[in-house]
Amino acid sequence: MTDTQDTGTVADGNPVAPTGTRTAADVVTPELVARLTRAVVSSGGSTANHTPFTGHKLADLPESGPEDVATAFERARRAQRAWAAEPVRRRAAVLLRFHDLVLARQPEILDLIQLETGKARLHAHEEVQAVAVVARHYGLAAASYLRPKAHTGVLPVLTKATELRLPKGVVGHIAPWNYPFELSAGDALPAFVAGNAIVMKPDTKTALTALWARELLIEAGLPEGVWQIVLGEGPVVGPAVVAHADYVSFTGSTRTGREVAQAAAARLVGATLELGGKNAMLVLRDADLDKAAAGAVRGCFSSAGQLCMAIERLYVHSSIADEFLRRFADRTKALRLGTGLAYGADMGSLVSQQQLDTVTRHVEEAVAKGATVVAGGRPRPDVGPLFYEPTILDGVQPPMAVCTEETFGPVVSVYRFEDEDEAVRLANSSPYGLNASVWTRDGRRGRAVAARVRAGTVNVNEAYAAAYGSVGAPMGGMGASGLGRRHGAEGILKYTEAQTVAQQRIMPMGPAFGLDDEQYARVISGGMRVLKALRLR
Missing domain, CATH: 1.20.5 (Single alpha-helices involved in coiled-coils or other helix-helix interfaces)
Known part of the structure; x- marks a missing residue:
């Protein structure tokens, strides 16, 4: 695979980007694979991962079994005690050094993200941005979040009450394939700076990215034993991780998330779950149509729609719907598909045949039941085996699967509404509640509508990045979209146990x-x- 193979627009498939010379073999060398995979706790067996761009094998990776997971937790517990004894500011300094290393060496990780996920390079760079922002935030703010806090005692002056924050211990972290850098390293950083160790199971499809992140964080000063990695099939390795963890962090499907929650609850350990979404975008009658159309392209088709916060339901006021749809469709049809390890393509590939099958099924069933394809609607094997055009559907209605099921691909359904009450009701009609977007020229009005939408994050005049990138504020889902939050105070305090130390002076709590x-x-x-x-x- 060359740096930029033929790429094409949705409309005509003509080449639009220059051809380069760098190949997957130049990036994923035997030396790199051997170096990175030494970190995997494995007693035997292997599996392969492949690049979605071409389907060719990237690497053979070690497999772990339940006994390897137990070994990883033993190693992590030994390392965690010494790590937790380090002052918070010394742990935070590791994150700040990691921040600088990520930015300095981003071409390396961008190549790996693209090869393992099939993303366009700009969408891979979103992960670099997200990890750097989280590293900076917790590197600078962790000491404030974790410092002892004085509280008013039961008898003021006589009772001194202090809240301490102690690390949970060893966090079991199960990370998905769709954002393999951000959802491995980015989610791990607050756990580490809080004094925890981690046993992580990244998805095998994107394991090299997570292993590269571990190597770079160790270069920044993290002790090797504090971050253990196991690989293998989710139904085999995942339950073993949950069975040993002092706290569980999981990002994935709602179905699997329920199983993780039940297993964690049985052991009386906490869990953070970021799960599915069927996110809504509301275009109010006074919206700037060009800005809203451009925002819809970002919100619907970033990472080929394989983004938990992606927009899959687009509600437009009926008075502007036709004109908005025309502008949105024009932009969508002009998007460039590509396999290149360089900037230039607007959208990349789906990650697997399973994702392609789901997208194809949703679109074909909707069309068979009366929906209209406004843009896209076809697989693109001429670009790559797992490519599918960014697709806009009109006339979608129940019982079409695309109406209610999460597609997790480059497909959005457009609906019309008459007033804001109807728009809010429609946005809230899904059991999911992860992300939403409101577009209007009136910021106050937009914020008022946003406050009525039941979703963990709601962006006004942006699709998802404004809320997600504001890492001092919490991010997470309501309803079937999950439990708990990442980012902000909740994003680090969830990895700690609160301990109250109360000292009584002068007189006792009794006669x-x-x-x-x-x-x-x-x-x-x-x-x-x-x-x-x-x-x-």
Whole structure:
């Protein structure tokens, strides 16, 4: 595979990008594979991963079994104790060095992300941005999040109460294939800086990316034993990770997420679950149509729609629907598909035959039941074996599968609404609640509508990046889209146990100084009235 093979627009498939000379073999060398895979805890067996661009094998990877998972947790627990003893600022310094290394060596990771996921390079760069932002944020803010906090004691002055934050221990982290750098390293960074170790099971399809991230973080100063990696089939290795973990972080399907939640609950350990979505975009009647159309292209077709926050339902006010759809379709038809390890293509490949089959089934069934293809609607084997055109469907309605099921591909359905109440009702009609988008020229109006949409993040005049990139604020799902949050205070405190240390001074919490029980009760009752009057919490 060359750096930029033939790429084409949705409309005509003509070549639009120059041809380069770099090949997959130049990037994924035997030396690189041998170096990275040494980190995998494996007692035997192997499996292969392939590039979606061509279907050719990239590497043979070691496989882990349940006994290897147990070994990985043993190693991680030994390393975690020493790591947790390091001062927070020393742990945070590792993240800041990692930030600089990621930016300095981004061509390496961009190549790996593209080869393993099939993404366009610009979409791969979103992962570089996301990881760097998270590393900077927690590198600079972790000490503040984790510092001991004083609270008002039960008896002010006499009782000193302090909240401490202790690491959970060893986090079991199960990462997906669609954002293999951001959802492996990016999610791991707050756990590490909080003093935890991690046993991670990345998806085998994109394991080289996660292994590269581990190597770079170790170069930044993370002790090797603190990040253990196991590989293998999800039904085999995943339950073993959950069975040993002190806390579980999982990103994946809602179906599997329910199983993870049940297994974690049975052991009384916590879990963060980012699951599926059927995200809605609302284009209000006063929206800037050009900006909204450009935003819809980003929201629907980034990473070929294989993004948990991607827009799959597009609601447009009926008075502007036809004109908006024309502008959106024109932009969609002009998108360039490509396999290149360089900037230039607008959209890349789907990751697997399973994803391609789902996309094809949703589109074909919708058309058979009366939907209209406004743009796209075809696989593109002329570009690569797993390519599918960015597709806009009009006239979608139940019981079409694309109406309610998560497609996780470059397909969006357009619907019309008459007023904002109807738009909000339609947006909230899904059991999912991960991300949403509202477009209007009136920011105050947009924020008011956003507050009525039941989703963990809602972007006004942007599709997903504004909320996701604001890492000081929490991000996560409602309803069938998951539990817990990443980013912000919740994104790091979830990896800790809160411990209250209370010191009592001068008098005990009971009768003293010659008071009998009744006198003590009167004194305490009077004191409680005074504390309320003083509004002491």
